[in-house]
Amino acid sequence: MKVSMRHLGANMIQQMQHPCNECKGTGETINDKDRCPQCKGEKVVQQKKVLEVHVEKGMQNSQKITFPGEADEAPDTITGDIVFVLQQKEHPKFKRKGEDLFVEHTLSLT
Incomplete structure (x- = not known):
């Protein structure tokens, strides 16, 4: 000082x-x-580091994907984690119920 x-x-x-x-x-x-x-x-x-995030089928809204020890580093500190939180986006055609996808479609019978 x-x-x-x-x-x-x-x-x-x-x-x-x-x-x-x-x-x-x-x-x-x-x-x-x-x-x-x-x-x-x-x-x-x-x-700079590129992290590849794999979103597996059936993953839920608000589910987290964590990369331990990949956050910014500084001397004399413990390195944190990078956490991705999935946010489900509404789709105009498909609706999700649990792990299932539903689509409503009108069929003509001839």
Whole structure:
């Protein structure tokens, strides 16, 4: 932490604390020669990852599909999960009752 003081007026001084530019408030620094060239000492690397979500037949509305440990990572924290919650969309032709799909159709008998 960096402490700075400034005079506000007669007999008044303001003292402020803010994170230093070197460690950004973490209290540790990494020498330039020891820094990883990929993360540049930040301890994390920005990376895009494509997750493939498989929705199996018969899955229900509000059912969850979880990818454990795939959430954003940060130093000294436990990585969370990514959770997809299925939301059923109404269809103009098909109606769902439990795991079954129904369609109403008029047939002409000739």
